[in-house]
Amino acid sequence: MQLKAIPAIDEIAAARWNALEGADNPFLRHEFLSTLEAHGAVGEAHGWIPHHLLLEDGDTLLAAAPAYLKLNSWGEFVFDFAWAHAYERNGMDYYPKLVVAVPFSPVNGPRMLLNGDHPAGALRQALADGAREMAAQMGISSVHWLFTRRADQAALQASGYAHRYGCQYHWRNAGYADFDAFLAGLSSKKRKNIRRERRQVTDQGIELQTxxxxxxxxxxxxALHAFYVDTFRAHGNLPVISRDCFEAxxxxxxxxxxxxxxxxxxxPxxxxxxxxxxxxxYGRYWGAAADYDGLHFEACYYQGIDYCIRHGIDRYEPGAQGEHKIPRGFLPVITHSAHALxxxxxxxxxxxxxxxxxPAVEDYxxxxxxxxxxxxxxxxxxxxD
Known part of the structure; x- marks a missing residue:
């Protein structure tokens, strides 16, 4: 087995990448990663330099991982700025670092894409060990695997990576027949509040379309891209995804x-x-032309819950942070990442x-x-979970 890195996802055929187990996740599809690269959302200008990992045996693709050389810590949602500052204070370079993640997206999922015809444990261990060895050969500071699932995390810890916790808020489907059945499972006060927020939207003459x-x-x-741009700029962030990238x-x-x-x-x-x-x-981007009572909750939470119920989807991850999600049906979930300095x-x-x-995150x-x-x-x- 040999681990190598490619500087662009298009250097591997989409069919080969997408045939790996785990690539059914939309953020790990070749089409998603390729579109970000083709439209300049990732690249040196934004500090995300593609460095995707391929584990091969001759002509056989055994495993892969979406990886980037990072020149900063923006867009990761697992915050290590203090670690970077500590390196700087000691006269050392923290950047570039090697990050296995989905750019700008705090979404949980597989990070090791595997060939199902080969033993999963050996492939995971080869990726975990190989990424760290590659970083050492390149003389860079560290390797980080972000928002990992259980099997990948176990392999990384077995390889000596440090285990970090985070916390998000997810909705889970208890087999609800419809949105009213979901509401029926809430306390009376919370049920009334959600109904009031939904009425606010309709009373303003606003209709939602899926x-x-x-x-x-x-x-x-x-319109959707303009909303996204306004939201990012209002929060002092750079909107790196172009309108044409959205459409693509x-x-x-x-x-x-x-x-x-x-x-x-x-x-709209x-x-x-x-x-x-x-x-x-997975909830990702939101924006509005003006402030409307209750519309953020309707578009970002209640429409998604209703969609999951109608389509038999088990989980809704609406994005990072936000304790205000809890009274609206989302519960705390521990997230995981792995780090080797x-x-x-x-x-x-x-x-x-x-x-x-x-333990502090667990207690929270x-x-x-x-x-x-x-x-x-x-x-x-x-x-x-």
């Missing part, structure tokens, strides 16, 4: 991209863009920090779970 990527026309893409993602991903578009009369006034796999809906002194310091951070999640809006019998039958 569209998949290949159903969105040029005028709607213009819709065309190439088709029904894997879902948009909830709000209209007032004939004009807000929208939320999601991606979906067979079992998970090649300077042993810094690795020891990070290990010590993470050993203290993990437990406290917030106590505030869950569900009736006790519903909490007992909700799926748990």
């Amino acid at each position: 569209l998949h990527g290949d159903e969105i026309d040029a005028r709607q893409w213009d 993602l819709g065309r190439r991903l088709g029904d894997r991209l879902v948009a909830f578009v709000a209209h007032h009369g004939q004009a 006034v807000a929208g939320a863009i999601c991606l979906r796999s067979d079992d998970t809906l 090649l300077d042993e002194r810094f690795q020891v310091a990070v290990d010590d920090f993470l050993a203290r951070e993990r 999640a437990r406290q917030l779970t106590r505030e869950a809006p569900y009736r006790a019998e519903v909490m007992e039958r909700l799926p748990h």
